[in-house]
Amino acid sequence: MAVTGRKPKDGPKRNRVAAVHDWTTVVDQPYDGPRPTLPEARRVEWTDRELGRQSDMQPLQSITRQWWDRVASMPHCVLWSDADWQYAVTTALVADAVFAGDVRLAGELRQRERVLGTTLDARRDLRIRYVPLEDESAEGEVTESTSKASAPQNVTRLSERRARLTADAP
Template sequence: MAITGRPPSANPRNRNPKSYDWTSIEAVPFDGPSPDLPRNGRKRWHAETLAWWEAVRRMPHCRLWTETDWRVAMETAVLVDAFWRGEANRAAELRLRAAKLGLTHEDRLKLRIRYTTPGEDTDAPATPDPAAVTRLDERRRRLGSGA
């Protein structure tokens, strides 16, 4: 049974071109300058908030952050602290802020940030191994369409 619909275009166009390319960052913990969490009023920061901040401030892509990015991260720490103190209604905002900061692998993919192995040449184009490429002419011959 034939598939209905328009056949694929011989000259496909991407109507939404990429506005920026991938940013490659060596997967080495950031050890540059980063702000400490400010005083939290009269109470101490929750232990989980302090652990979160230490993990965030060491992410490799923090070397790209500007002063405003660090400010957003510090403001997010306030929400993390409230969440760990039982305010579960902060979870939705935390999820959005985590995506903006690139805290998870999926978030970094959306931001087009990739971690690379230290010393890896990121500018070299990936060339496939010729032995791993499927031979289409042999498959066509087996299917009877000729080659």
């Protein structure tokens, strides 16, 4: 779920206290791990005046399968649990309904895609950052961003100052 408040800014931090919601960095390469498969069809229901409530199975659109291939290969899918994958499959069924012409579900699809982090803006809200593979901080697959912003050259660290002061004390 997205964090409330102002959008985070890149650059050095100017706070003395670590942020409650830190960035999660993920290596920028497509996810190729295990993922669920989409069902072949989805149930469509409607009401007929003469026959009453009807339902039928409708095969998924080809654009839905393309959408799934893109979503299921996003680099931050490595962070997903089984529940997240189930949410993504359900979102694919909502996307299929929208692609088939049910525009009433377009708002729901937009919100679900934001939760999944499909756009750059959504990933920024989720505080997910992609880093290139050759970056030294990205040696592992996924790292929690806990590094402090580097101090400017002309600033003395407080721990060094305390050590100097206590060493000079009589």
